[in-house]
Amino acid sequence: MSTTAATSPRTAPLGFGNLAWLLAGLALAAAPHTERLPLWITTIALIMVGWRIYLAWSGHPLPRKWLLVAFVGACLLGVYITFSTIFGRDAGVSLLIVFLSLKLMEMKGYRDVYVVMFLAYFIALTNFFYSQTIPTASLMMVTVLMITASLVSFQAPSRRHLDNLKTGGMLLAQAAPLMLLLFFLFPRVQGPLWGLPQDTYSGVTGLSDSMTPGNISQLTQSDAVAFRAKFEGAMPPRRQLYWRGPVFWNYDGRTWRPGDLRMRGPYKFEGVEPHYDYSITLEPHNRNWLFALELAATIPPRARVTADYQLLSIPQVRSRMRYEMRSFPNYKAVDTDNDEDLDAALALPLGTNPRTLELGRRWEKETRGDADTIIARGLELFRNGGYRYTLEPPLLTTPHTVDEFIFDSKLGFCEHYSGAFAILMRSAGVPARIVTGYLGGDVNPIDDQLIVRQSDAHAWVEVWTDAGGWQRVDPTAVVVPVRVESGIAQAVPAGQAVPFMVRTDRLWLLKMRYNIEAMAHKWNIWVLGYNPERQREMLSFIGMDAASWQSLALALFWGVAGVVAMLSLWLLRRLRLDDPVQRQWRRFCNKLGRAGLARAPSEGPIDFGERAATRFPQHAAQVRGISTLYSELRYGPQADRGDISRLAKLISGFRL
Amino acid sequence: MNLDRILRYSQLYNLLMPKKEPEPGVIFLSQRRVYILPTRQGLTFSLALLVMLLGSINYNLSLGYLLTFLLTGVGIVSILHTFRNLAHLYISPGRAEAVFAGDDAHYQLHIENRSRHERFAILLNRGGALAQCDIRAQGTASVTLDIPTTKRGLMPVGRVTLDTRYPLGLLRAWSYISPDLNCLVYPKPDNARLPPPQAEADSGDTIALGSGTDDFFGLRPYQSGDSPRHIAWKASMREGPLLTKQFSGRAAAQLWFNWKDLPYGLDAEARLSRLTRWVLLANARGIAFGLRLPGVEIPMGFGEAHGLACLRELALHENHPEAGKA
Numbered sequence: 001m002s003t004t005a006a007t008s009p010r011t012a013p014l015g016f017g018n019l020a021w022l023l024a025g026l027a028l029a030a031a032p033h034t035e036r037l038p039l040w041i042t043t044i045a046l047i048m049v050g051w052r053i054y055l056a057w058s059g060h061p062l063p064r065k066w067l068l069v070a071f072v073g074a075c076l077l078g079v080y081i082t083f084s085t086i087f088g089r090d091a092g093v094s095l096l097i098v099f100l101s102l103k104l105m106e107m108k109g110y111r112d113v114y115v116v117m118f119l120a121y122f123i124a125l126t127n128f129f130y131s132q133t134i135p136t137a138s139l140m141m142v143t144v145l146m147i148t149a150s151l152v153s154f155q156a157p158s159r160r161h162l163d164n165l166k167t168g169g170m171l172l173a174q175a176a177p178l179m180l181l182l183f184f185l186f187p188r189v190q191g192p193l194w195g196l197p198q199d200t201y202s203g204v205t206g207l208s209d210s211m212t213p214g215n216i217s218q219l220t221q222s223d224a225v226a227f228r229a230k231f232e233g234a235m236p237p238r239r240q241l242y243w244r245g246p247v248f249w250n251y252d253g254r255t256w257r258p259g260d261l262r263m264r265g266p267y268k269f270e271g272v273e274p275h276y277d278y279s280i281t282l283e284p285h286n287r288n289w290l291f292a293l294e295l296a297a298t299i300p301p302r303a304r305v306t307a308d309y310q311l312l313s314i315p316q317v318r319s320r321m322r323y324e325m326r327s328f329p330n331y332k333a334v335d336t337d338n339d340e341d342l343d344a345a346l347a348l349p350l351g352t353n354p355r356t357l358e359l360g361r362r363w364e365k366e367t368r369g370d371a372d373t374i375i376a377r378g379l380e381l382f383r384n385g386g387y388r389y390t391l392e393p394p395l396l397t398t399p400h401t402v403d404e405f406i407f408d409s410k411l412g413f414c415e416h417y418s419g420a421f422a423i424l425m426r427s428a429g430v431p432a433r434i435v436t437g438y439l440g441g442d443v444n445p446i447d448d449q450l451i452v453r454q455s456d457a458h459a460w461v462e463v464w465t466d467a468g469g470w471q472r473v474d475p476t477a478v479v480v481p482v483r484v485e486s487g488i489a490q491a492v493p494a495g496q497a498v499p500f501m502v503r504t505d506r507l508w509l510l511k512m513r514y515n516i517e518a519m520a521h522k523w524n525i526w527v528l529g530y531n532p533e534r535q536r537e538m539l540s541f542i543g544m545d546a547a548s549w550q551s552l553a554l555a556l557f558w559g560v561a562g563v564v565a566m567l568s569l570w571l572l573r574r575l576r577l578d579d580p581v582q583r584q585w586r587r588f589c590n591k592l593g594r595a596g597l598a599r600a601p602s603e604g605p606i607d608f609g610e611r612a613a614t615r616f617p618q619h620a621a622q623v624r625g626i627s628t629l630y631s632e633l634r635y636g637p638q639a640d641r642g643d644i645s646r647l648a649k650l651i652s653g654f655r656l
Numbered sequence: 657m658n659l660d661r662i663l664r665y666s667q668l669y670n671l672l673m674p675k676k677e678p679e680p681g682v683i684f685l686s687q688r689r690v691y692i693l694p695t696r697q698g699l700t701f702s703l704a705l706l707v708m709l710l711g712s713i714n715y716n717l718s719l720g721y722l723l724t725f726l727l728t729g730v731g732i733v734s735i736l737h738t739f740r741n742l743a744h745l746y747i748s749p750g751r752a753e754a755v756f757a758g759d760d761a762h763y764q765l766h767i768e769n770r771s772r773h774e775r776f777a778i779l780l781n782r783g784g785a786l787a788q789c790d791i792r793a794q795g796t797a798s799v800t801l802d803i804p805t806t807k808r809g810l811m812p813v814g815r816v817t818l819d820t821r822y823p824l825g826l827l828r829a830w831s832y833i834s835p836d837l838n839c840l841v842y843p844k845p846d847n848a849r850l851p852p853p854q855a856e857a858d859s860g861d862t863i864a865l866g867s868g869t870d871d872f873f874g875l876r877p878y879q880s881g882d883s884p885r886h887i888a889w890k891a892s893m894r895e896g897p898l899l900t901k902q903f904s905g906r907a908a909a910q911l912w913f914n915w916k917d918l919p920y921g922l923d924a925e926a927r928l929s930r931l932t933r934w935v936l937l938a939n940a941r942g943i944a945f946g947l948r949l950p951g952v953e954i955p956m957g958f959g960e961a962h963g964l965a966c967l968r969e970l971a972l973h974e975n976h977p978e979a980g981k982a
Contacts, residue, residue: 175729182725602681
């Protein structure tokens, strides 16, 4: 027997326990936002939650409506002042959290609770604007479980919360196959459907579209992954892993900038075998560059090439993308014989770096303009001139930064070396330009992916010789050859800051990191990188080539129907299977029913047995035996299985 | 929102389906009898999912897709759970004690759950009278619906709606039952300040009820209107409050409550109410009486069972063809 309650839960006031669970779920949903939100919003939200708990605990009434309305107005103003807008990602999330915490203060009944719950699901979703990593996903999974359990607790208020949590978990577990089905088969559309707020992609690290001393050394402090590469077959030797990015032509005395990007048809170059085939999974960096090994022989879809061998994606790279490439690390780049290009590669800002200019001119005179000798002299200068590689170069204070670096400080980083070398070459009449990108990368032994991080960012020089075309010269390499051979950790003197993990000699830590990154890569490919192209690939893999959205919808429909049918079979199975004693009795009643004696719905077993005994006197003893045994089993003290099988046997042997 | 209200009070169903006769015996909620539709909250939830989906598409949020689809799955799965929470229950009528018109009738229903999973938050609704229960696996719950009565007679419990929104409140499964359960409603005793008839009408005697003047019968607390001659002064001095002496006599033994003796202007219901009050009064004082209604006569008697028989006759009176004749 159980209790009865006079009121419906739909009108009952909010219980303290239920409220506490609801608030816990909400707090978990909003927790990751706190590190991004302005402090005042976090404070208001915490005060509201605390206040609400106090009111629920003490039984005081909720605050008046006009007070809340005034508060909403104030918060709106506050958000506008903080973000200068009330739209956009950050302002939107802030408003959502403020409104939700104020909604708590007028949450009385059933309907309000549902509004709050649905908003909580929403807030869980907004976390994915900022982070879609496995830890974030796991945290939000827990959050969703909590919110779902709170929903259950509002339907069954008298139940223990642990049971509600179990029910919530069971619902989520049963929903999982449907989720996967929908995720993989729901026809994917490449967003955006409408304009995105300006701040959507802020806070993405990557190479910059200009080079000033200090840019790249800042980048080397970042452990973030720039892209991953997976080679088909062998990998080129490490010293050839120059990943080409933006190319700079124009120098204003301090900053290098790209030149006019002249688009031409596919550029020409002479590649020397062997070539390498590989795929790249590029992290979003909010620019157009696509990275590839020097020199790329293919163009990825929706991309183009420039005259200076840059690969540019037509839309900005705002989501992780994957493309197949083929490159020839050994090449002869003879394409540019354009005078305008060569002029641009010789330009020097007027009146800067006089000492460098003078040195260059002297070299040009002494070698009679022989480019190869000039290049060799330049490298020789850096090799034996007492130059040292450091991530913490002294600040260059004069307007003539290259002079100061070459002749005085002699301490620098790849951007100093490449910049100075290019200026030196131009002074000596050798066309030169700067190429930035990444150098090297490390192989994850778990999945053989080559991981290239921001800390692998690098800058080098390309010089033009009439005989050899554009050639790569890496002045940093002659100062610290080990930078090219083994990566930045070995190149930087001990004691200077590089990302912690880059210079670790703790093997287990490294191994764990590789494992985590291999997992993250799978996650990236299958979950985060699952876009329309990937969906098409997967569908053709399972035999649905060129699936239209109609056929996808059909597949989805049947898939969902199948899963639901299986689930309902499983869930409703135990409904049908009632008491085994009952089942036997029904068999008996059916036998009598077929003989023309139907049991009245309200007729008890003994009465029915008596009626049957009178109707079929020749079976009276049998009938009475069965009905007596049945009523003993059904209404008497606990029966054991032996009695049930005895009943089954009696009924099986009963024939009319 | 109207839809919700329509669903809740089953008006739509009432319009579409004719009233059903009470179903005798145990009512089994087969799968066919259980209806299910989304609630207002369920519709809001689907709207929220749509917004989440659009957001995920616009921002290319893979995890947004996952979350949206997970919640979609939860919504779909909860259809099965809500349905399963109500289907295959067995409802049998319990007791419904007789009451007086104007009081609440208490209809008791037993709900049996023969399956192996517990049922939660089953709400019974009969015209706004609510009762809720949880039912353990292979257990039984008894619920009582308190329904106000207005008219005397045999009042069937009528159509009861069983519904549940467990587990998430996004869907509502419901079923209608008409258990064969009736409550006997006695007429409401009137509150006229008139005394009951004091003697057999044709004797012309006017002796106080419960009191002949012949034989001393006992003492009872003083009521205003008692003759000062009958106050037991001596006993009152001893006991404290005033006591009145009661006498039994010839007239008391032949007390008849007669429909025809009531004033001409009273209508049938008022007469029944008056008679009910008399029956109650007489019963409370332990006096023997008889009841004469058009077409029915209950012979002289006294005691609990006699009183109940009279009340029953009064409650069901309109069933007689002579009813309404003054």
